[in-house]
Amino acid sequence: MPRCCLCTKPSHPPVGQLILVARETRLAAILWENERLNRVRLGPLEEDIQHPVLKETERQLLEYFAGQRRRFELELDFAGTDFLIRVWQALLSIPFGETRSYRDIAIQIGQPTAVRAVGAANGRNPISIIAPCHRVIGSSGSLTGFAGGLAAKQFLLSLEGQQSLQLAF
Known part of the structure:
Protein backbone atom coordinates (compact mmCIF):
# COMPACT_ATOMS: atom_id res chain seq x y z
CA MET A 1 0.00 0.00 0.00
CA PRO A 2 1.55 3.37 -0.96
CA ARG A 3 2.44 5.80 1.85
CA CYS A 4 0.00 8.41 0.50
CA CYS A 5 -2.98 6.10 0.86
CA LEU A 6 -4.99 6.65 4.01
CA CYS A 7 -7.65 4.05 4.71
CA THR A 8 -10.78 4.82 6.72
CA LYS A 9 -13.44 2.93 8.61
CA PRO A 10 -16.48 4.42 10.35
CA SER A 11 -16.99 3.44 13.99
CA HIS A 12 -19.98 4.04 16.25
CA PRO A 13 -18.95 3.90 19.93
CA PRO A 14 -21.16 5.40 22.68
CA VAL A 15 -19.40 8.78 22.41
CA GLY A 16 -20.60 9.41 18.83
CA GLN A 17 -19.60 8.57 15.28
CA LEU A 18 -15.87 8.42 14.62
CA ILE A 19 -13.83 7.90 11.47
CA LEU A 20 -10.75 5.76 12.06
CA VAL A 21 -7.82 6.44 9.71
CA ALA A 22 -4.78 4.23 9.07
CA ARG A 23 -1.61 4.81 7.09
CA GLU A 24 -0.12 1.47 6.11
CA THR A 25 0.30 -0.47 9.39
CA ARG A 26 -0.31 2.38 11.84
CA LEU A 27 -3.26 4.35 13.16
CA ALA A 28 -3.01 7.92 11.79
CA ALA A 29 -6.17 9.60 13.10
CA ILE A 30 -9.50 9.37 14.84
CA LEU A 31 -11.85 11.99 13.42
CA TRP A 32 -15.01 13.18 15.14
CA GLU A 33 -18.32 13.44 13.30
CA ASN A 34 -18.77 17.20 13.70
CA GLU A 35 -15.21 18.44 14.15
CA ARG A 36 -13.99 21.56 12.37
CA LEU A 37 -12.54 21.16 8.92
CA ASN A 38 -8.75 20.92 8.58
CA ARG A 39 -8.10 20.34 12.30
CA VAL A 40 -6.16 17.31 11.13
CA ARG A 41 -4.52 17.45 7.70
CA LEU A 42 -4.38 14.02 6.15
CA GLY A 43 -4.66 14.00 2.36
CA PRO A 44 -6.78 11.67 0.20
CA LEU A 45 -8.84 9.10 2.09
CA GLU A 46 -10.07 5.73 0.87
CA GLU A 47 -12.62 3.65 2.79
CA ASP A 48 -11.46 0.14 3.72
CA ILE A 49 -13.63 -1.35 6.46
CA GLN A 50 -11.53 -4.55 6.43
CA HIS A 51 -8.18 -2.81 7.06
CA PRO A 52 -6.55 -4.82 9.89
CA VAL A 53 -5.29 -1.76 11.81
CA LEU A 54 -8.74 -0.18 11.73
CA LYS A 55 -10.49 -3.38 12.78
CA GLU A 56 -8.06 -3.77 15.69
CA THR A 57 -8.50 -0.11 16.67
CA GLU A 58 -12.26 -0.51 16.71
CA ARG A 59 -11.98 -3.70 18.80
CA GLN A 60 -9.80 -1.96 21.38
CA LEU A 61 -12.07 1.11 21.45
CA LEU A 62 -15.11 -1.10 22.10
CA GLU A 63 -13.24 -2.79 24.96
CA TYR A 64 -12.36 0.65 26.37
CA PHE A 65 -15.99 1.80 26.25
CA ALA A 66 -17.11 -1.48 27.86
CA GLY A 67 -14.72 -0.86 30.77
CA GLN A 68 -12.46 -3.76 29.76
CA ARG A 69 -9.42 -1.79 28.54
CA ARG A 70 -7.38 0.95 30.21
CA ARG A 71 -4.41 1.05 27.82
CA PHE A 72 -4.30 0.82 24.03
CA GLU A 73 -1.81 -1.37 22.21
CA LEU A 74 -1.64 0.14 18.74
CA GLU A 75 1.13 1.41 16.48
CA LEU A 76 0.56 5.16 15.99
CA ASP A 77 1.59 7.36 13.07
CA PHE A 78 1.86 10.91 14.40
CA ALA A 79 2.59 13.39 11.60
CA GLY A 80 3.61 16.89 12.69
CA THR A 81 6.45 19.10 13.85
Whole structure:
Protein backbone atom coordinates (compact mmCIF):
# COMPACT_ATOMS: atom_id res chain seq x y z
CA MET A 1 0.00 0.00 0.00
CA PRO A 2 1.55 3.37 -0.96
CA ARG A 3 2.44 5.80 1.85
CA CYS A 4 0.00 8.41 0.50
CA CYS A 5 -2.98 6.10 0.86
CA LEU A 6 -4.99 6.65 4.01
CA CYS A 7 -7.65 4.05 4.71
CA THR A 8 -10.78 4.82 6.72
CA LYS A 9 -13.44 2.93 8.61
CA PRO A 10 -16.48 4.42 10.35
CA SER A 11 -16.99 3.44 13.99
CA HIS A 12 -19.98 4.04 16.25
CA PRO A 13 -18.95 3.90 19.93
CA PRO A 14 -21.16 5.40 22.68
CA VAL A 15 -19.40 8.78 22.41
CA GLY A 16 -20.60 9.41 18.83
CA GLN A 17 -19.60 8.57 15.28
CA LEU A 18 -15.87 8.42 14.62
CA ILE A 19 -13.83 7.90 11.47
CA LEU A 20 -10.75 5.76 12.06
CA VAL A 21 -7.82 6.44 9.71
CA ALA A 22 -4.78 4.23 9.07
CA ARG A 23 -1.61 4.81 7.09
CA GLU A 24 -0.12 1.47 6.11
CA THR A 25 0.30 -0.47 9.39
CA ARG A 26 -0.31 2.38 11.84
CA LEU A 27 -3.26 4.35 13.16
CA ALA A 28 -3.01 7.92 11.79
CA ALA A 29 -6.17 9.60 13.10
CA ILE A 30 -9.50 9.37 14.84
CA LEU A 31 -11.85 11.99 13.42
CA TRP A 32 -15.01 13.18 15.14
CA GLU A 33 -18.32 13.44 13.30
CA ASN A 34 -18.77 17.20 13.70
CA GLU A 35 -15.21 18.44 14.15
CA ARG A 36 -13.99 21.56 12.37
CA LEU A 37 -12.54 21.16 8.92
CA ASN A 38 -8.75 20.92 8.58
CA ARG A 39 -8.10 20.34 12.30
CA VAL A 40 -6.16 17.31 11.13
CA ARG A 41 -4.52 17.45 7.70
CA LEU A 42 -4.38 14.02 6.15
CA GLY A 43 -4.66 14.00 2.36
CA PRO A 44 -6.78 11.67 0.20
CA LEU A 45 -8.84 9.10 2.09
CA GLU A 46 -10.07 5.73 0.87
CA GLU A 47 -12.62 3.65 2.79
CA ASP A 48 -11.46 0.14 3.72
CA ILE A 49 -13.63 -1.35 6.46
CA GLN A 50 -11.53 -4.55 6.43
CA HIS A 51 -8.18 -2.81 7.06
CA PRO A 52 -6.55 -4.82 9.89
CA VAL A 53 -5.29 -1.76 11.81
CA LEU A 54 -8.74 -0.18 11.73
CA LYS A 55 -10.49 -3.38 12.78
CA GLU A 56 -8.06 -3.77 15.69
CA THR A 57 -8.50 -0.11 16.67
CA GLU A 58 -12.26 -0.51 16.71
CA ARG A 59 -11.98 -3.70 18.80
CA GLN A 60 -9.80 -1.96 21.38
CA LEU A 61 -12.07 1.11 21.45
CA LEU A 62 -15.11 -1.10 22.10
CA GLU A 63 -13.24 -2.79 24.96
CA TYR A 64 -12.36 0.65 26.37
CA PHE A 65 -15.99 1.80 26.25
CA ALA A 66 -17.11 -1.48 27.86
CA GLY A 67 -14.72 -0.86 30.77
CA GLN A 68 -12.46 -3.76 29.76
CA ARG A 69 -9.42 -1.79 28.54
CA ARG A 70 -7.38 0.95 30.21
CA ARG A 71 -4.41 1.05 27.82
CA PHE A 72 -4.30 0.82 24.03
CA GLU A 73 -1.81 -1.37 22.21
CA LEU A 74 -1.64 0.14 18.74
CA GLU A 75 1.13 1.41 16.48
CA LEU A 76 0.56 5.16 15.99
CA ASP A 77 1.59 7.36 13.07
CA PHE A 78 1.86 10.91 14.40
CA ALA A 79 2.59 13.39 11.60
CA GLY A 80 3.61 16.89 12.69
CA THR A 81 6.45 19.10 13.85
CA ASP A 82 8.88 17.89 16.50
CA PHE A 83 7.07 20.03 19.09
CA LEU A 84 3.63 18.63 18.19
CA ILE A 85 4.89 15.06 18.32
CA ARG A 86 6.55 15.64 21.72
CA VAL A 87 3.24 16.94 23.10
CA TRP A 88 1.27 14.04 21.62
CA GLN A 89 3.80 11.52 22.94
CA ALA A 90 3.48 13.12 26.40
CA LEU A 91 -0.29 12.52 26.27
CA LEU A 92 0.40 8.78 26.04
CA SER A 93 2.00 8.88 29.50
CA ILE A 94 -1.15 10.13 31.28
CA PRO A 95 -2.60 7.10 33.09
CA PHE A 96 -6.21 6.01 32.73
CA GLY A 97 -8.39 7.83 35.27
CA GLU A 98 -5.93 10.69 35.82
CA THR A 99 -5.69 14.19 34.42
CA ARG A 100 -2.91 16.68 33.77
CA SER A 101 -2.94 20.42 33.14
CA TYR A 102 -1.49 22.06 30.05
CA ARG A 103 1.24 23.41 32.33
CA ASP A 104 2.05 19.87 33.51
CA ILE A 105 2.53 18.79 29.89
CA ALA A 106 4.67 21.86 29.11
CA ILE A 107 6.93 21.03 32.06
CA GLN A 108 7.05 17.35 31.10
CA ILE A 109 8.34 18.16 27.59
CA GLY A 110 10.91 20.60 28.99
CA GLN A 111 9.22 23.82 27.86
CA PRO A 112 7.53 25.22 30.98
CA THR A 113 6.67 28.57 29.36
CA ALA A 114 4.97 26.96 26.33
CA VAL A 115 1.60 26.40 28.04
CA ARG A 116 -0.46 28.00 25.26
CA ALA A 117 1.51 26.20 22.55
CA VAL A 118 0.86 22.93 24.39
CA GLY A 119 -2.85 23.80 24.43
CA ALA A 120 -2.79 24.43 20.68
CA ALA A 121 -0.90 21.18 20.06
CA ASN A 122 -3.38 19.31 22.25
CA GLY A 123 -6.19 20.71 20.08
CA ARG A 124 -4.48 19.36 16.96
CA ASN A 125 -3.97 15.84 18.35
CA PRO A 126 -4.97 13.61 15.44
CA ILE A 127 -5.48 10.44 17.50
CA SER A 128 -7.75 11.50 20.35
CA ILE A 129 -8.95 8.91 22.88
CA ILE A 130 -5.90 6.71 22.08
CA ALA A 131 -3.50 9.63 22.72
CA PRO A 132 -5.74 10.86 25.55
CA CYS A 133 -5.98 14.62 25.07
CA HIS A 134 -9.31 14.40 26.93
CA ARG A 135 -7.22 13.89 30.10
CA VAL A 136 -5.74 17.39 29.79
CA ILE A 137 -7.66 20.07 31.67
CA GLY A 138 -7.24 23.70 32.66
CA SER A 139 -5.06 24.62 35.66
CA SER A 140 -8.23 25.47 37.58
CA GLY A 141 -9.52 21.93 37.06
CA SER A 142 -12.06 23.03 34.46
CA LEU A 143 -12.73 21.21 31.23
CA THR A 144 -11.50 23.06 28.18
CA GLY A 145 -11.81 22.45 24.43
CA PHE A 146 -11.97 19.03 22.81
CA ALA A 147 -12.40 18.06 19.13
CA GLY A 148 -15.38 15.86 20.01
CA GLY A 149 -16.98 18.61 22.12
CA LEU A 150 -17.00 19.18 25.87
CA ALA A 151 -19.85 16.72 26.43
CA ALA A 152 -17.74 13.96 24.84
CA LYS A 153 -14.75 15.00 26.95
CA GLN A 154 -16.87 14.83 30.11
CA PHE A 155 -18.23 11.44 29.03
CA LEU A 156 -14.70 10.04 28.52
CA LEU A 157 -13.46 11.38 31.85
CA SER A 158 -16.54 10.02 33.65
CA LEU A 159 -15.97 6.65 31.99
CA GLU A 160 -12.49 6.72 33.52
CA GLY A 161 -13.79 7.64 36.96
CA GLN A 162 -13.33 11.44 37.00
CA GLN A 163 -16.56 12.84 38.43
CA SER A 164 -15.68 16.24 39.90
CA LEU A 165 -14.50 18.23 36.88
CA GLN A 166 -16.37 21.34 35.79
CA LEU A 167 -17.16 22.54 32.29
CA ALA A 168 -15.43 25.83 31.41
CA PHE A 169 -17.81 28.52 30.14
